[in-house]
Amino acid sequence: LSVVLPTESEAAKHAITPFHCHSNxxxxxxxxxxxxxxxxxxxxxxxxxxxxxxxxxxxxxENLPKRATRVPSIVVPxxxxxxxxxxxxxxxxxxxxxxxxxxxxxxxxxxxLWHHQPPQPIVAPxxxxxxxxxxxxxxxxxxxxxxxxxxxxxxxxxPTNSASTTKTADSDDALATQxxxxxxxxxTGDQPEAIAELLTQLGENAQEAAVLRGITxxxxxxxxxxxxxxxxxxxxxxxxxxxxxAQLARELRAYLGQDSAVELFVSYYDxxxxxxxxxxxxxxxxKKSVINHDIDALxxxxxxxxxxxxxxxxxxxxxxxxxxxxxxxxxNASVEWKxxxxxxxxxxxNDDGDGFFDxxxxxxxxxxxxxxxxxxxxxxxxxxxxxxxKSSSGPIRKHKITLWPPHERFxxxxxxxxxxxxxxxxxxxxxxxxxxxxxxxxxPTQSLRIFPARHHVTSAKRMEQxxxxxxxxxxxxxxELKAQGKxxxxxxxxxxxxxxxxxxxxxxxxxxxxxxxxxxxxxxxxETPETLLSYFSSRFGKDEWLLxxxxxxxxxxxxxxxxxxxxxxxxxxxxxxxxxxxxLDNRPLKVDEFWKQVQQTLFVSAxxxxxxxxxxxxxxxxxxx
Numbered sequence: 001l002s003v004v005l006p007t008e009s010e011a012a013k014h015a016i017t018p019f020h021c022h023s024n025x026x027x028x029x030x031x032x033x034x035x036x037x038x039x040x041x042x043x044x045x046x047x048x049x050x051x052x053x054x055x056x057x058x059x060x061x062e063n064l065p066k067r068a069t070r071v072p073s074i075v076v077p078x079x080x081x082x083x084x085x086x087x088x089x090x091x092x093x094x095x096x097x098x099x100x101x102x103x104x105x106x107x108x109x110x111x112x113l114w115h116h117q118p119p120q121p122i123v124a125p126x127x128x129x130x131x132x133x134x135x136x137x138x139x140x141x142x143x144x145x146x147x148x149x150x151x152x153x154x155x156x157x158x159p160t161n162s163a164s165t166t167k168t169a170d171s172d173d174a175l176a177t178q179x180x181x182x183x184x185x186x187x188t189g190d191q192p193e194a195i196a197e198l199l200t201q202l203g204e205n206a207q208e209a210a211v212l213r214g215i216t217x218x219x220x221x222x223x224x225x226x227x228x229x230x231x232x233x234x235x236x237x238x239x240x241x242x243x244x245x246a247q248l249a250r251e252l253r254a255y256l257g258q259d260s261a262v263e264l265f266v267s268y269y270d271x272x273x274x275x276x277x278x279x280x281x282x283x284x285x286x287k288k289s290v291i292n293h294d295i296d297a298l299x300x301x302x303x304x305x306x307x308x309x310x311x312x313x314x315x316x317x318x319x320x321x322x323x324x325x326x327x328x329x330x331x332n333a334s335v336e337w338k339x340x341x342x343x344x345x346x347x348x349x350n351d352d353g354d355g356f357f358d359x360x361x362x363x364x365x366x367x368x369x370x371x372x373x374x375x376x377x378x379x380x381x382x383x384x385x386x387x388x389x390k391s392s393s394g395p396i397r398k399h400k401i402t403l404w405p406p407h408e409r410f411x412x413x414x415x416x417x418x419x420x421x422x423x424x425x426x427x428x429x430x431x432x433x434x435x436x437x438x439x440x441x442x443x444p445t446q447s448l449r450i451f452p453a454r455h456h457v458t459s460a461k462r463m464e465q466x467x468x469x470x471x472x473x474x475x476x477x478x479x480e481l482k483a484q485g486k487x488x489x490x491x492x493x494x495x496x497x498x499x500x501x502x503x504x505x506x507x508x509x510x511x512x513x514x515x516x517x518x519x520x521x522x523x524x525x526x527e528t529p530e531t532l533l534s535y536f537s538s539r540f541g542k543d544e545w546l547l548x549x550x551x552x553x554x555x556x557x558x559x560x561x562x563x564x565x566x567x568x569x570x571x572x573x574x575x576x577x578x579x580x581x582x583x584l585d586n587r588p589l590k591v592d593e594f595w596k597q598v599q600q601t602l603f604v605s606a607x608x609x610x611x612x613x614x615x616x617x618x619x620x621x622x623x624x625x
Contacts, residue, residue, distance in 0.1 A: 046299050092247050107333060179229040179311050182257035183222060194223050199230045202439035203599060208617040211603045212623075220604055221248060225255035225344065227602065228313060234306070234545040236536060237315045240555040248550060249315040261309050263302035265316040265532060275512070275579075277572050282474070282576065287512065292408075293376050304451050306535045318558045320532040321589040323517050326456040327538045333457045335359050336449040337414070341431045345418075356401075356416075356429055362460075363452040364509060365403065376406040377453035383418075396420055399429065405450050410437025412448065443530055452559045456513060463508065466519040467501050473519075473580050474498075481577060489577025497580065513533040518585035525582070531598045543599045552603040552612050562588040 139396065187195060201210045214220045227237050237252070239245040245266050253262040271290040278285070305312045307327065314320075337343070344355045360367075360379060368378045380402045397418040404411040416429040424483075435442035458466070474497045480492040503510035513520075521530060536545045549555050566587050573579045603612040 021303045106425040181225050181229045183255040191219050195226045198227045207619040209601050211608050211612050211616050215606045221251045235313045237548045239550050245315045245317050261303050261312040262304040263314045264298045265302040265314050267319040268292050276569050277576050297406050305405045323529045324531050326521050327535045329458050334451045338447040342428050344428050364454045376404050412436050469519040493577040515583040515586050518582045528593045547598045547601045550604045552605045553609045555608050560591050563590050
């Protein structure tokens, strides 16, 4: 339901003769047009007409032209037009608000309403990346979700990254935290019996598989929450689409409370056109993609929680079986800074560690100058000279680094004093403050761990080893193409790979770098790639985490389809000189590779397929309904 309020210029643009217009253009709020053109126009479902219009004088709804009656209309007295317009605009604004809420739910955020707060310190959230706020403005905030047990806490899938809630790998509290169901209601009906039976099968009997069968609306998610809390195991929940994953993550967070880490891991592409070559037409299609930074932040939060906490539930789609980089490299590349720590701005012979800015470059953070370019994975650097006179041992400059880690919802502000060391005649930084951003401003903390800006990160030593291996494979492939007489494909491959090698050595990354993942990770040809499952296995071991397959009758067939479609496309690219053969190892997991990494599985479905029942038959004698 909408209202079109054109001005005279709008009417002229569509070759429409206005039949009514106030003398004041600002009051021209009525739709115009000749009666014989009404049925041709793409008009809204409501047409406002003025009875005082000469062309409508003496006409009513009944005696309008027959062709014009195709357009649903309502005749409004002149004195009521502005009132109706106001009411309709309120409906439109509310509709836009509902659409925006739907979009935010899609990426895992809870329903919210906008309301104004008193002016507060401003830190731009993810969904305001390209806008700068003045100190007089106030940011929108979230209204708490009534499903959550704590009315003061929000249920957004991007919780506030305050210093009090951020836990690192060195925190005993993070490792000791346990799952606890905080749902405001108790299991009823068949739920208590189902929970007890599943805990017996998966806990006491240690079965490899169990099936929970129930139709929609029977409370399977609540049962899953009680089973996770009863087993006290980190859990991967596999879904078949993004919408279901976001919905399930919100429900699990509401049931397991704000203290547990319930994360979302889905594909971060808003638009994705894979690289391909059409043999029938000879047309090469370059990879095109648009990354959603909100969803990318959720993915980074998931991997960070897996490496730093025990009470973690990751709700994922089949994106979990695609390559993600080595968990060890991702963790080793992270750095932890503390208040009072002395660090050199660049590598120094008197210090074994990396310099401050070299650590940021190694973690693939990009420096930017403009606020318009400030987004997750970038940082800004400002420095000021002290005006007052300082002693020889005092600071000479003040540095402010605003860093936006992808795993955080808001930027982090780091301030440091630059000192001059007279003995070695060099300079060093002393970290003065660490302030993670929150929705209510910045909260100081004593220590802070920063993770890389990308999952595909590697050390300088491993990078050089990978470049050498790529050069060797390139030479071997060039010899093969030359022997086959494919000179055009040979030249094309050499140009692309040598350009990628130059970028990898200079800046540590290149476009399409994932196609060299086999060399970057030091794997052999055909070896299983590292995925999200590798983070579970490397952190907890194969036997100490649980897999839950939601809507298993739909989700399981996707595991088979991903691999074969990927291989068919890449073999064509390799054949015509667009990629090296090692690109085949940048792939999703095969079905057998997937199940080799899983020890215990709970299948959840209203209609279990033959596969789930066969797995259950091998490990037990029945299923929970």
